[in-house]
Amino acid sequence: MATKSSWAHRLLVLPAALWLLVMLVLPLLVVFVFSFGERAPAGGYIPAFSFDNYLNLPARLTAFKNTLILAPLGTFAALLIAYPLAYYLAIKASVKIRTTLLVMIIVPFWTSILIRTYAWIYILGGRGIPQLLDWIGIEGVRLINTPYAVLIGIIYGYLPLMVFPIYVSLEKFDKRLLEASEDLGATPMKTFRDVTLPLSIPGIATGCMLVFILLMGEFLIPALLGGGKVFFVGNALVDLFLQSRNWTYGSAVAAALVIIMLVTVSIYMKLVMRGAGQREDVSLI
Amino acid sequence: MVVPDSSAPIASFQQVWKRFGDIVAARDLNLDVRSGEFLSFLGPSGCGKTTMLRMIAGFEQPSEGDVYLHGNRVNGVPAHKRRVNMVFQHYALFPHLNIARNVAYGLKQAKPKLAQNVIDERVDEALNLVQLDGYQQRRIWELSGGQQQRVALARALVNKPEVLLLDEPLAALDRKLRREMQIELQNLQRNLGITFVLVTHDQEEALSMSDRVCIMREGEIVQVGSPRELYDNPLNRYVADFVGKSNFFDGVVESTDQGRQAVKLDNGQSLDVDLSATGKPLASGHPVTLSVRPEQIVLARDRARLPDDAAIVIETEVRNRIFLGEHTEYLLHDDAFGEFLALAPRQAEANEMPFEVDERIYVSWSRTAALLLDNTT
Numbered sequence: 216m217a218t219k220s221s222w223a224h225r226l227l228v229l230p231a232a233l234w235l236l237v238m239l240v241l242p243l244l245v246v247f248v249f250s251f252g253e254r255a256p257a258g259g260y261i262p263a264f265s266f267d268n269y270l271n272l273p274a275r276l277t278a279f280k281n282t283l284i285l286a287p288l289g290t291f292a293a294l295l296i297a298y299p300l301a302y303y304l305a306i307k308a309s310v311k312i313r314t315t316l317l318v319m320i321i322v323p324f325w326t327s328i329l330i331r332t333y334a335w336i337y338i339l340g341g342r343g344i345p346q347l348l349d350w351i352g353i354e355g356v357r358l359i360n361t362p363y364a365v366l367i368g369i370i371y372g373y374l375p376l377m378v379f380p381i382y383v384s385l386e387k388f389d390k391r392l393l394e395a396s397e398d399l400g401a402t403p404m405k406t407f408r409d410v411t412l413p414l415s416i417p418g419i420a421t422g423c424m425l426v427f428i429l430l431m432g433e434f435l436i437p438a439l440l441g442g443g444k445v446f447f448v449g450n451a452l453v454d455l456f457l458q459s460r461n462w463t464y465g466s467a468v469a470a471a472l473v474i475i476m477l478v479t480v481s482i483y484m485k486l487v488m489r490g491a492g493q494r495e496d497v498s499l500i
Numbered sequence: 501m502v503v504p505d506s507s508a509p510i511a512s513f514q515q516v517w518k519r520f521g522d523i524v525a526a527r528d529l530n531l532d533v534r535s536g537e538f539l540s541f542l543g544p545s546g547c548g549k550t551t552m553l554r555m556i557a558g559f560e561q562p563s564e565g566d567v568y569l570h571g572n573r574v575n576g577v578p579a580h581k582r583r584v585n586m587v588f589q590h591y592a593l594f595p596h597l598n599i600a601r602n603v604a605y606g607l608k609q610a611k612p613k614l615a616q617n618v619i620d621e622r623v624d625e626a627l628n629l630v631q632l633d634g635y636q637q638r639r640i641w642e643l644s645g646g647q648q649q650r651v652a653l654a655r656a657l658v659n660k661p662e663v664l665l666l667d668e669p670l671a672a673l674d675r676k677l678r679r680e681m682q683i684e685l686q687n688l689q690r691n692l693g694i695t696f697v698l699v700t701h702d703q704e705e706a707l708s709m710s711d712r713v714c715i716m717r718e719g720e721i722v723q724v725g726s727p728r729e730l731y732d733n734p735l736n737r738y739v740a741d742f743v744g745k746s747n748f749f750d751g752v753v754e755s756t757d758q759g760r761q762a763v764k765l766d767n768g769q770s771l772d773v774d775l776s777a778t779g780k781p782l783a784s785g786h787p788v789t790l791s792v793r794p795e796q797i798v799l800a801r802d803r804a805r806l807p808d809d810a811a812i813v814i815e816t817e818v819r820n821r822i823f824l825g826e827h828t829e830y831l832l833h834d835d836a837f838g839e840f841l842a843l844a845p846r847q848a849e850a851n852e853m854p855f856e857v858d859e860r861i862y863v864s865w866s867r868t869a870a871l872l873l874d875n876t877t
Contacts, residue, residue, distance in 0.1 A: 394559055395592040397579045399606035399659065409605075413596045 243473070249466035258460025268467035275468055278451040281437070283475070285362065285447070286430035289369035290377075290423050296370065297377035297422065302411070304378075305385035306393075320375050328372055332439045335371065339364045339440065360442030368436040373429065377422040384418025385411070420487045424480070431476050448472050508571055510535040510695050511556050511584075511663055516565035518551050518719075525551040526562070527719040533663065533697060538689050540698045540706035542742065543716035549699045552716075553665050556697060558582045570662060580609070585656035586665040590672060591648050593640045599651055600636035603627060606659040626658035629688070646677045653685075657692070664689075666698040670705060682709050703742055707731070715739050736877045740791045747797075747840040749790040750875070756781045761872060763790060767836040771812040774867040787875040796869035797842035799830065799855065803862045810864035818859045828854060832863060 253263040272279075304313050323331060337343055339358040348356050358364045392414070396406040434449030441450075448468065455465030509532035518526035525548045533539055533556075541549035554560040555567050558579035566573050569582060585606065594602050603623045607614055614622075627633055630650035640648065649669065656664055666685075670678045686709050689696045700706050706713045707727040715722045715730065715738075723735040727743070734740035737748060751765035759775045761782065773790065775781060782788060800806050806813060819839065820831035830842045842863060855861050 389590075389592060391588055391590070391592040392594060394579070395586075395588055395594070396605070397559075398557060398584075398586045399655070400580050400609035401605070402580055402609075405609065410594060410596075 246466045246469050246473075249463050250470045252463045252466075254461050254463045258462065260462055268464045269471070271464060272467060272471055275448070275451050278446045278448045278468075279471075279475075281362070281445055282431060282433075282448045282472075285365060285369065285437075285445075286427055286433070289366055289373065289430050290427045292366065293370050293373050293377040293426055294419065294423060297374055297381055298415075298419070301378050301381035301385055301415075301418070305382050306390070306411075320378060324375065328435065329439075332368055332372065332436055335364070335368050335440060339367065359440065360444050362441070362445050364440040365437050365445045368440040369430060369433065372436060373426045376425050376429070380421035380425065381415055381418035384415045384421075388414045416487070424483070427483075428476065428480065431472065508535070509533055509568070510570060511697070512568040513552070513555075514566045514568070516555065516562045516567060518548070518555065518560060519563045524719050526555070529565070529719075529721055531714060531721060531724065533695060534712075536693050536695055537711045538686070538696045538698070538709060540700055540710040540713045541716055542700060542703060542706040542713050544701055546718075547716040548719040549701075549714075549716050550667060551719075553586070553667055553697060553699045556663060557584055557586050557665055583659075583661055584663040584665060585659050585661040586667060587649075587652045587656050587669045589667045589669070591652040593648060593651055593655070595640050597640075598636070599627070599632070599638050599640070599643075602640070602651060603655045603658050605655065622658055623654075626654040629657065630654045630684075645672055646681065649673065649681060653688075657688070657694070661694065663695045663697055666696060668700055669698070670700075671702075678705070685709060703744070707743065713743075715742055734791070734871070734873065737789045737791065737873050737875070740789075740871070740873060745794055745841060747792045747794065749792070749837065751788055751790060753782045753784050753786045753788055753872075755784055760867065763788060763872065765790065767838075769812065769836055771870075772867050773811065773870050773872050775872075782872065782874060789873040789875055791871040791873055792840075792865050792869060794829065794841040794843040795827075795845070796865050797840075797863050798865065799842055799844050799861055799863050801855070801859075801861055806862055806864045807866065809866050811867040811870060813862055813864045815860060816863055818855050818857050818861060821855065821857055830855065832861075 249260055250268055251264050251266070253261040253265065253267075255261050300316075304316055308316065336359060339345075341359075343358075345356045345358060348354075358367075392410050393406055396410045397403070401409060432449050433447055434453055437445050437447045437450055438453075451468055452465055452472075455461050455468060511533040513529045513531045516526055516529040517524070527548075529548075529552065531552075541552055543549050551560060555562055556569070558574070558577060558581070561576055566575055568574065569584070574582060594605065597605070600620075600623050603626055604619050607619045607622060623636070624633075627635060630653050632647065632650050632654065635643070635647070635651075640651070643651065649672075652669070669685075670681050673681060682705060685696070689709075698706070698710065707730075710727060712724060712726055713730055714724045717738055723730060723739050725733075730739055730743045734743060740746045741748070749765050749767070751763045754762040754764045754770065756762075759781070761773050761775060762770060763773055764770045771790075798806055798810075803813065814834050814837060816832040816834045816837075818830055819833045822829040822831075825846075827843050827845055830844065831839060832842055833839050
């Protein structure tokens with residue numbers, strides 16, 4: 216009986232497992248195989264085993280550099296802005312204000328990120344914020360097509376993904392713990408440091424992970440707000456696969472990105488786990 | 501610093517009102533908590549007992565009136581600046597800290613800072629006090645409810661508070677464990693000499709542990725006294741009903757004569773009641789409730805066996821019988837008196853065989869056994 220039911224339970228995983236195998240594992244394998252191949256004259260693929268594509272990676276160093284600077288920076292900036300907001304929503308706000316604000320955070324999601332990012336082109340462009348700054352006497356500020364514009368766009372686009380996990384972790388913990396801490400003589404600052412912050416680490420970890428992983432593959436925001444000057448690895452891939460039709464080199468760049476992400480995410484996980492001190496009450500994702 | 505005066509109240513409420521919007525949670529409260537006593541706030545939920553506790557803790561501030569701790573007015577002083585500690589209803593232990601660090605939490609806030617070895621020592625002492633030696637490194641979720649309760653107690657006591665506040669601390673425990681913890685709490689309180697203030701809706705808990713019980717209703721203090729005072733001299737029907745079981749019969753005072761009052765019950769029966777030493781005579785025509793404790797009722801098969809000084813003798817029918825070990829509880833019925841309870845001790849039953857259901861027996865109570873409760877309070 217036991218084996219039968221456990222087999223039945225395993226069947227529950229089957230659709231997802233098949234999907235991941237066909238749609239994720241196989242394509243990834245194809246990418247790895249291609250990355251060692253040679254480019255055919257018309258942009259096709261010739262089977263081979265060479266490291267030329269990988270040796271050529273430095274040619275796209277800027278894209279890697281931009282991604283590896285702006286993705287962590289964007290994640291960190293989003294965290295700094297999201298945490299106070301999530302804290303306010305979960306702990307201080309009345310139910311009415313909380314609902315209103317949550318709706319305001321969710322509703323923009325109903326519009327495509329493409330359209331919302333286009334809006335930022337105008338906000339950051341010559342007639343937007345720079346002109347506003349001009350009026351109050353700060354002249355010559357250029358935002359659009361700079362890394363700052365990309366950073367602002369990134370923070371705007373990914374903020375909700377950071378706010379929600381933190382909000383949930385702050386919202387679900389027993390608020391009496393805050394009273395208990397105060398009762399034991401802790402000032403509000405110490406209560407925050409010793410109770411609220413440690414108990415929201417799961418939310419912070421989840422939010423940072425979500426935002427960071429998605430940012431590493433971002434291409435839309437740099438393309439629109441970076442004006443072709445602030446390239447991410449994602450933009451390099453679009454370029455290599457769709458414009459220059461260099462599939463083998465593109466595969467090598469993609470493979471390199473996957474490897475970098477695997478390494479950084481595992482280091483990150485390890486650090487977070489150590490920070491959480493093998494707590495069983497904390498599930499990271 | 502005010503030098504503590506042992507005779508002065510350790511906590512005091514003076515004309516305290518507390519409003520939450522339109523709801524009045526505390527209504528002109530005046531109460532002194534004596535140093536070193538075990539005081540309970542007893543009442544149904546929503547009677548304001550928890551609000552009082554939270555005003556001592558500093559989580560709530562009075563809307564009007566003053567709260568004093570050790571003679572100092574503490575209105576507006578936040579909880580973290582008060583030398584009182586609370587054991588929370590569901591313990592509120594920190595899930596991200598182990599037992600030792602939970603208990604050390606209050607000590608870590610001390611100024612000037614305590615040395616780590618001093619903290620460790622006091623944590624060990626506190627855990628020893630609640631019989632949790634060797635649990636220092638355990639996690640909260642590894643402990644049973646009773647053990648978590650002890651950790652919560654240790655976490656509060658380790659700070660040597662002037663007052664320990666307990667908010668329905670035993671509500672989540674099963675009956676047997678609750679009884680054990682009641683005895684333990686009582687012992688702790690006596691040995692440590694710390695003032696305990698407990699909030700509960702469980703009358704047995706309040707009566708068995710406390711030196712004094714403060715009975716509350718709808719934001720008001722109804723009566724404060726030792727469990728025995730409340731049981732023997734309840735101010736009104738509410739208190740008599742809350743403290744132990746009782747039978748109530750409504751009526752009016754007919755006449756008063758030398759500490760003896762004649763009462764005419766609404767069911768037409770008349771009987772005499774002796775005034776207790778503290779009781780004040782009530783004027784004729786005054787509405788009263790006669791309260792007769794079940795154990796004050798004497799039962800007999802044979803009318804002649806009843807005591808001579810009976811205030812009343814009723815012939816009743818036994819409706820139900822519940823064996824309680826030391827006692828047997830009888831549910832009796834009479835057309836005039838309705839259903840009422842009587843409690844027969846085991847020794848008394850040795851003379852007369854236990855009464856059977858449907859049997860007709862005689863019951864009585866003496867003039868001193870019944871209490872007259874003023875219905876206007």
